[in-house]
Amino acid sequence: MSFSKEIRQAADPVFEAIYAHPFVRGIAEGTLKPEQLVHYVKQDFEYLNAFMRIYGTAIAKCQHRDDMAMFNEQIGFVLHSEIHPHNNFCEIAGVPYEQLQGYPLAPSAHNYIRHMLTAAQEGDLGDILAVLLPCPWTYWEIGKRLLDEVKPDATHPFYEWIDFYGNRTDTITERFCQRLDEIAARTTLEHRERMKRHFILSCQYEYLFWDMAYTLEDWPVPLNEHDAVEVTRA
Secondary structure, three states, X not given: OOHHHHHHHHOHHHHHHHXXXXXXXXXXXXXXXXXXXXXXXHHHHHHHHHHHHHHHHHHHHOOOHHHHHHHHHHHHHHHHOOHHHHHHHHHHHOOOHHHHOOOOOOHHHHHHHHHHHHHHHHOOHHHHHHHHOHHHHHHHHHHHHHHHHHOOXXXXXXXXXXXXXXXOOOOHHHXXXXXXXXXXXXXXXXXXXXXXXXXXXXXXXXXXXXXHHHHOOOOOOOOOHHHHHHHHOO
């Protein structure tokens, strides 16, 4: 069994819990509330900014141009393509996308980003791939499963979101898995265990991210807006 299949198998309960989460079920059923969509987009905008910074860290640690090109392409994807599912949520919520940028991070998003940044700064390319992989992998599986389950057409409120993630070909998930397997095949057992921990913890944070959006998670003690931004900026 390849390393990527091994860690996916270990994280299967989390993948299943994510698919059963009421936010994901709300996408399937088209029943999410505007405030839940807005909270998701606010947090995901900042999360993806951090994701691009981690891609930059990965490029700095690459030894080969193929790896550099892979991460560079993903920065372009986030900047120019991944705004489409955000726009779908904003359209249904009735809020312009531009109004949902630059907000403070909620606790789960803040902690998830710190987890990824720490792994990227302290680890090597394998650690970075492992810590980033659950994000594209869970979304790809959600999209594919929703396409099969819901069979949405253009009348479904979240058709564009489901189609965007479910109909992707030559996915970054497959490319990350292949590269991670190559690294795992020639590294130490200790490193493999560390990469597995990064992966599984990121899977747990993926669940918490959906939960954060569904419950409108915020910090327990309110601050004024300026102080909140200063404290919780990624």
